[in-house]
Amino acid sequence: MNAVKVTNDAEKREFLEFPPRLYKNDKNYIRPLNKDIQDVFDKKKNKFFKTGECERFLFKNIQNKTVGKVAVFVNKKYKQEQPTGGIGFFDCINDQETANFIFDFCKNWLQERGMEAMDGSINFGERDKFWGIVTDGFDEPLYGMNYNLPYYKDLFENYGFQIYFNQLCYSRPVHGDVSRVFTVMHAKHAKNPAISAKPMKKNQLEKFAKDFTEVYNKAWAEHGGGKEMEYAKTLKMFKAMKPVINEHISWFVYENEKPIAMWMNIPDLNQWFKYLRGKFGIWEKLKFLWVKKVRKNTKMVGIVFGVVPEWQRTGIDGYMIWEGTKHLRKHTDFEVTELQWIGDFNPKMMKIAESLDTTVTRKLATYRYLFDRNKPFERHRTL
Missing domain, CATH: 3.40.630.30 (Gcn5-related N-acetyltransferase (GNAT))
Known part of the structure; x- marks a missing residue:
């Protein structure tokens, strides 16, 4: 050897x-x-x-x-x-x-x-x-x-x-049964005129980058050792993601237009990249745009989920999930959603994933x- x-x-x-x-x-x-x-x-x-x-x-x-x-x-x-x-x-x-x-x-x-x-x-x-x-x-x-x-x-x-x-890695079928808790919580919060849910829009990246940063820093900064996201960094990330953003699958919840929760998903790029055989030159970029247009992408990836502290344990997450799920079922071809991996050293995140009505379908070590x-x-x- x-x-x-x-x-x-x-x-x-x-x-x-x-x-x-x-x-x-x-x-x-x-x-x-x-x-x-x-x-x-x-x-x-x-x-x-x-x-x-x-x-x-x-x-x-x-x-x-x-x-x-x-x-x-x-x-x-x-x-x-x-x-x-x-x-x-x-x-x-x-x-x-x-x-x-x-x-x-x-x-x-x-x-x-x-x-x-x-x-x-x-x-x-x-x-x-x-x-x-x-x-x-x-x-x-x-x-x-x-x-x-x-x-x-x-x-x-x-x-x-x-x-x-x-x-x-946790996942669930998009068209599978949704926990009754989610539908009950949706019905509860839908009666509140101050509460609204909005999908992310490409032509409003500045607004949603600001809203994302606010919710993220309130919900997750303490879990990252106090390290907060900066708006400029968030906006840069959103602009880089713009070509693959699907406007039907990322959702924000507001109380009187103030962001209180978010559920961010993107299409699984491998569903398109698998046709490129590892290359991404000019020809492959053109092929990617063509494949993206003609090939259905049936898997979306959950990248961030967060609720500001004052709205945690109120069921607002159930409202957001059911509001978003009803919409994306009607307007997309996605069949499965999978969360990015969570370490088994993080029981809090595992519990959150399980609360989203998911099951472990993939394991790495x-x-x-x-x-x-x-x-x-x-x-x-x-x-």
């Missing part, structure tokens, strides 16, 4: 092309956009290079055939009990000996840089993309979500990795391997 550091264009292409060969018989595999992966390793685009180090490797057998790949990295902002590095973008043939060689290589690389543990398969960046190993629910992945073959779980666990935390095998293993602390 030979480890080859990715440096030249041919090796960078092979890093991208190995997974499609590995998954060629898997009908649920959706190739990520090349640009999304390349951006992770671009020092000009990934801010984590300012405080960290990351390298990519291909693994070749004696026939010089690629049998695995990985990125291994140190991120000083990734604060853990012990110095912990990461491995990500791991792909490997179904062979434990090959996987062990890759894991040993990463362990040695990280130990040389003072690390005492490694987490995988994670991203050299934020947790919102390319994070975790799928262990249950091998359906088409959401945009930006990791996907792998079922045997990856065994490759990690047989080596000695343990689950640091599970990542739970963030694995950890302690280099000192005598050290007690501890899972992620509960928030």
Whole structure:
């Protein structure tokens, strides 16, 4: 076995092309956009290079055939009990000996840089993309979500990795029965003339960015260590999302025009990107617009849900969900809504997801391997 550091264009292409060969018989595999992966390793685009180090490797057998790949990295902002590095973008043939060689290589690389543990398969960046190993629910992945073959779980666990935390994805059918609690609460608040619900509009992004920021900061800032969203950042995010915003699936609730709740959803971009085979050049962008127009997107993704403190536990969430659901059932083709993953270390968020009448339909795991095998293993602390 030979480890080859990715440096030249041919090796960078092979890093991208190995997974499609590995998954060629898997009908649920959706190739990520090349640009999304390349951006992770671009020092000009990934801010984590300012405080960290990351390298990519291909693994070749004696026939010089690629049998695995990985990125291994140190991120000083990734604060853990012990110095912990990461491995990500791991792909490997179904062979434990090959996987062990890759894991040993990463362990040695990280130990040389003072690390005492490694987490995988994670991203050299934020947790919102390319994070975790799928262990249950091998359906088409959401945009930006990791996907792998079922045997990856065994490759990690047989080596000695343990689950640091599970990542739970909740979903529900759009046309499924809605909890009676929601309809009762809708009927209650619908009688109040001060209460209104409005879908997000593309031609009013400034207004909805302001309303989003207000609700988010009141509902969630305390859960993010006091870190508030800035209006300018929200507006920038909304403008970037504008081409894929569906005006029927994101909803805001107001009391006398003051925002008190929000339910933000977007179409699952992978339902369109899966036709582009990883590319996103000029031709692919034109094809994307055509596919977006002619191909029904049946899955939407819940990205943020929030209610300001003074309206929590009043049933206003039930009013918002039923108001929005009635509308989108009539005006869209969506059949399923899935929430971005929630860590099992966050019971408050899990409870909120369950209160939305959802069930766990997909599970990923963030694995950890302690280099000192005598050290007690501890899972992620509960928030």
